[in-house]
Amino acid sequence: MQDTPITPELKAFLISIGSVSVDPSLIPRARGSTAGPGAGTSSVFFRSGEKRVRLSVSKNSPLSIEAAEEDRTVTLLHEGRELARGKLEPAPAHCPEQAFITLCERCIFDCKYCPVPKLQGHIKNEEEVLNIVDDVLRAGTLKAISLTSGVEDSIEGEVERVLKLLPILKKYDVPIGVSVYPTEGCSRKFYDAGVVEVKYNVETMDREIFQKVCGDLSLEYILDRLKEAVEIFGKNRVFSNFIIGLGESDTSVREGVETLAKIGVIPVLRPVNPHPLRSGDCFTERPSPERLLKLAKMEAEILRKYGLDTSLAMTMCLKCTGCDLVPFVDF
Known part of the structure; x- marks a missing residue:
């Protein structure tokens, strides 16, 4: 399935919450290749198309990220309802690229x-x-x-x-x-x-x-x-x-x-x-x-x-x- 565009309204909603729970099996994807200051599980970058959003990792967040059926893609959900599909971007040193x-x-x-x-x-x-x-x-x-x-x-x-x-x-x-x-x-x-x-x-x-x-x-x-x-x-x-x-x-x-x-x-x-x-x-x-x-x-x-x-x-x-x-x- 193709990425779902992150509209301004959706990004504003995600930023207003600011956190997400993440399937632990997906964390290595978000870490990238180093143990720099942005590595680990403190936050993840979700990207869909040309847009990205950073969310801190919290078990209690109403947002969640789960693996999708398609290879290397993930699904972003709010209280179980799908909002978008995309990928986790590696952030070896605080942010991608x-x-x-x-x-x-x-x-x-x-x-x-x-x-x-x-x-x-x-x-x-x-x-x-x-x-x-x-x-x-x-x-x-x-x-x-x-x-x-x-x-x-x-x-x-x-x-x-x-x-x-x-x-x-x-x-x-x-x-x-x-x-x-x-x-x-x-x-x-x-x-x-x-x-x-x-x-x-x-x-x-x-x-x-x-x-x-x-x-x-x-x-x-x-x-x-x-x-x-x-x-x-x-x-x-x-x-x-x-x-x-x-x-x-x-x-x-x-x-x-x-x-x-x-x-x-x-x-x-x-x-x-x-x-x-x-x-x-x-x-x-x-x-x-x-x-x-x-x-x-x-x-x-x-x-x-x-x-x-x-x-x-x-x-x-x-x-x-x-x-x-x-x-x-x-x-």
Whole structure:
């Protein structure tokens, strides 16, 4: 049986749930060929036709993925009713077709929705990073390298961590994207070192909410660095995660998207992912399918107004599209 097209409405519904139970026999398909940061059973990528969606694995999800009769195909169901047929995409390093690597899994900042400060995880050295990229290369799926990082000691230290890696990563001859907390002047350094795209996250454009959930950071400072980045990288090469589900109004989202688009930045509207380690630390609510569709269509209208196009992305989240409803790609 042929793949079933993932419509914008279906993807919005799947993202609003955000999880899926998976037949254990199918997990090796989703793992790919490595034990990189995206391997294992924490999430899977379901692809049908040219569209994909990423879902975390949960035994209690109303969504399920089961093997279909046809070789290598799977069926996606909601409470036993078939929604779509497609395949599980290998994600050797966080997402398909990229080596998407978190360099530092720790953070000194305490954004109230984020589990990273509580987890205080691993910090990868150069050898580990190269091993991950080599594994994706051997799997035959390396089309981009994307680097992100928490903050171990200082934002300056994380920028330097990335800059030290860039010369050796250029040998792979694929686009490189970087997403870190920025320093003044770092965009010029990244660009000169061969980076093609950057993502500096505003998290939310509602200033009152920002102060409550990211009080250690400065929204104005991030906006200044985004403006600086657009001057260097140009339009369609600078992105920013914009979390949906922290209590913001649709009006504030529209105003925030317009503010970013006006300076040449493409917002990535990212549904909040409530984490048990941050339970009660701040308001979080997974957005409904209807709200996701409404906001994505609103974003498309604004991006069109300012001549921005998500489909031109070469790295990171907008190239993957698994977690978000992406204008001009998903609809």
